[in-house]
Amino acid sequence: MPxxxxxxxxxxxxxRAFDLFRRTAERVRLAPPELHLHQVEGPTELQLxxxxxxxxxxxGVTQRMVSEITAFEDGVLIVEEQRQGPFRxxxxxxxxxxxxxxxxxxxxxxxYEPPGxxxxxxxxxxxxxxxxxxxxxxxxEKVTELLGEASSAT
Numbered sequence: 001m002p003x004x005x006x007x008x009x010x011x012x013x014x015x016r017a018f019d020l021f022r023r024t025a026e027r028v029r030l031a032p033p034e035l036h037l038h039q040v041e042g043p044t045e046l047q048l049x050x051x052x053x054x055x056x057x058x059x060g061v062t063q064r065m066v067s068e069i070t071a072f073e074d075g076v077l078i079v080e081e082q083r084q085g086p087f088r089x090x091x092x093x094x095x096x097x098x099x100x101x102x103x104x105x106x107x108x109x110x111x112y113e114p115p116g117x118x119x120x121x122x123x124x125x126x127x128x129x130x131x132x133x134x135x136x137x138x139x140x141e142k143v144t145e146l147l148g149e150a151s152s153a154t
Contacts, residue, residue: 001089002125004110006136012147014096014104018075020146021094021106022046028054029146032138040064048072051083058131065090086123088113106143108136 010017020026022045031037035056042052050069055062065085072078075096082090095107110132115123 001111001113002129004108004112004129004132006108006132007105008136008140008143009099009103009105010143010147011101011103013102014098015075016147017104017106017143018096020143021078021096024052026146030139030142031056032135034058035135046072046078046080052080067092086115088115 024039024042024044024046028037028039035058037054037056040053040055042054043050046052046069048069048071050072051066052068053064053066055064057063063086065087066083067080067085067090068083070079070081071093077096078094080092080094090112091110093109097105097107099105112128114125114128
């Protein structure tokens with residue numbers, strides 16, 4: 001199963017960063033505009049068992065993804081798993097760890113199986129990995145903007 005890992009550090013407190021990521025509207029704002037991501041259904045704040053339906057468009061194809069929060073530790077951990085959507089499987093784990101200077105390190109691990117069918121021929125693991133690199137670079141800048149803090153990739 002392909003795996004993508006990303007870590008970024010921010011000078012904001014872990015609690016402040018976690019609160020940003022638990023709000024579903026903010027999670028949508030962290031996606032690059034060309035993904036046309038919109039929340040269709042779901043709560044305003046994530047918690048264990050929350051289900052979130054998003055719709056977006058990539059590669060000229062409108063896609064819908066339903067995910068569920070399968071692990072949640074306030075201020076520390078969010079695990080989101082696809083229940084319906086374009087991937088054969090998708091599990092996104094986010095860990096929020098305090099840094100010695102009072103900031104936060106956000107570590108993301110995404111384990112996935114690329115789509116099948118025609119989309120799967122275009123969206124290979126290699127292509128998806130490059131897309132995720134680009135998406136997370138955008139996210140890092142957007143998180144920095146929303147938190148009003150400096151950040152760095154680690």
